[in-house]
Amino acid sequence: MDFKTEFKPLTIQPQEIEEKSFEMITEELGEHSFTEDQYPVVQRVIHASADFELGRSLVFHPDAIESGIAAIRRGEKVIADVQMVQVGISKERIYKYGGDVNVYISDPDVVEEAKRLNTTRAIISMRKALREAEGGIYAIGNAPTALLELIRLVKEGLAKPSLIIGMPVGFVSAAESKDELLKLDIPYITNIGRKGGSTIVVAALNAISIMADKRA
Amino acid sequence: MDFKTEFKPLTIQPQEIEEKSFEMITEELGEHSFTEDQYPVVQRVIHASADFELGRSLVFHPDAIESGIAAIRRGEKVIADVQMVQVGISKERIYKYGGDVNVYISDPDVVEEAKRLNTTRAIISMRKALREAEGGIYAIGNAPTALLELIRLVKEGLAKPSLIIGMPVGFVSAAESKDELLKLDIPYITNIGRKGGSTIVVAALNAISIMADKRA
Numbered sequence: 021m022d023f024k025t026e027f028k029p030l031t032i033q034p035q036e037i038e039e040k041s042f043e044m045i046t047e048e049l050g051e052h053s054f055t056e057d058q059y060p061v062v063q064r065v066i067h068a069s070a071d072f073e074l075g076r077s078l079v080f081h082p083d084a085i086e087s088g089i090a091a092i093r094r095g096e097k098v099i100a101d102v103q104m105v106q107v108g109i110s111k112e113r114i115y116k117y118g119g120d121v122n123v124y125i126s127d128p129d130v131v132e133e134a135k136r137l138n139t140t141r142a143i144i145s146m147r148k149a150l151r152e153a154e155g156g157i158y159a160i161g162n163a164p165t166a167l168l169e170l171i172r173l174v175k176e177g178l179a180k181p182s183l184i185i186g187m188p189v190g191f192v193s194a195a196e197s198k199d200e201l202l203k204l205d206i207p208y209i210t211n212i213g214r215k216g217g218s219t220i221v222v223a224a225l226n227a228i229s230i231m232a233d234k235r236a
Numbered sequence: 237m238d239f240k241t242e243f244k245p246l247t248i249q250p251q252e253i254e255e256k257s258f259e260m261i262t263e264e265l266g267e268h269s270f271t272e273d274q275y276p277v278v279q280r281v282i283h284a285s286a287d288f289e290l291g292r293s294l295v296f297h298p299d300a301i302e303s304g305i306a307a308i309r310r311g312e313k314v315i316a317d318v319q320m321v322q323v324g325i326s327k328e329r330i331y332k333y334g335g336d337v338n339v340y341i342s343d344p345d346v347v348e349e350a351k352r353l354n355t356t357r358a359i360i361s362m363r364k365a366l367r368e369a370e371g372g373i374y375a376i377g378n379a380p381t382a383l384l385e386l387i388r389l390v391k392e393g394l395a396k397p398s399l400i401i402g403m404p405v406g407f408v409s410a411a412e413s414k415d416e417l418l419k420l421d422i423p424y425i426t427n428i429g430r431k432g433g434s435t436i437v438v439a440a441l442n443a444i445s446i447m448a449d450k451r452a
Binding site: 034037040044045069070071103104106107189190191192193213214216217 | 285434
């Protein structure tokens with residue numbers, strides 16, 4: 021290929037861009053009441069959304085960070101509600117400890133079962149996850165029905181997640197599903213309101229896996 | 237699996253949830269100056285973000301929608317900057333007209349070339365796209381460097397995209413890359429400011445493929 025203008029190598033490296041971004045976030049966010057362990061999650065969520073309102077809306081169960089870190093270091097599975105979450109998660113730091121990142125929503129048995137029961141594939145995928153994962157970190161960024169089903173399974177004593185990152189986005193059921201999550205006394209990370217989404221959940225999980233990897 | 241509570245089939249179907257959400261968005265958005273053809277993109281972006289500010293920040297080149305629709309119906313390729321965008325795009329309506337959705341950022345030759353030139357894989361993936369796609373729709377939700385490189389290639393007359401959907405998110409270079417895109421007289425969809433991201437770009441493209449599929 022023939023370029024008229026000279027190709028310039030990078031004068032600023034990706035790592036520097038990230039560091040600079042994080043500095044800007046800390047400066048612009050100003051005062052907040054997140055703990056030192058929660059803050060990296062907030063920072064990375066703002067980094068992924070450029071939305072301080074969303075960052076400030078995060079709510080952490082007191083055990084969320086520690087339980088998430090421990091689960092990653094034990095090699096527990098990460099279960100994503102949709103493929104966008106599955107591909108977005110940095111795998112290296114999950115694989116390193118023996119874990120994996122799974123998504124069941126497009127599995128043929130899930131599709132078939134959802135049709136048979138006249139329900140969503142998201143719901144059935146949460147039931148399948150129960151059979152596939154012990155404990156586990158559930159990363160739900162898209163489907164309120166998945167989060168509501170998981171909450172139901174927790175209440176029934178059938179699911180015992182090490183961490184639920186539940187931040188589906190949307191106008192119908194999303195905020196309500198998060199309100200239900202807030203009532204549970206198990207480790208969760210969520211936010212108040214309609215905002216959220218796959219990139220947000222990915223950012224939160226990646227922040228936790230970075231912390232897990234830094235532990236001695 | 238034995239459930240204590242009875243499993244309830246859906247009383248509201250996914251299709252109804254989407255319709256209800258779209259009604260809420262139209263009602264809450266109120267007055268705006270988008271055209272009839274642009275509005276479905278705005279609506280779907282707000283649906284994916286629950287962020288009216290982001291929706292209102294969208295900017296369309298006057299030929300964007302028509303050129304995007306025509307490209308899909310001609311079976312042109314969609315090029316995504318990252319895998320999250322690639323997996324998020326609804327493929328049926330792209331495949332139906334002979335198109336495909338590609339992402340080159342993790343290809344071994346791209347990784348190697350980026351190392352050799354001390355630059356980002358995102359930049360090199362845009363150069364590879366030139367060799368792989370005629371015209372094409374570029375969907376860039378993550379990497380400002382990809383968008384800036386694509387703009388450079390357009391200016392040099394090497395790239396002639398049918399549509400650029402350029403909405404990378406971030407604190408360093410993202411808003412600036414969009415300002416550069418706004419200066420081009422080729423079909424684009426972008427937004428003002430730092431916000432954006434993979435889910436936003438996916439929403440915009442899916443809105444266009446739905447419109448393409450509705451054309452007689």
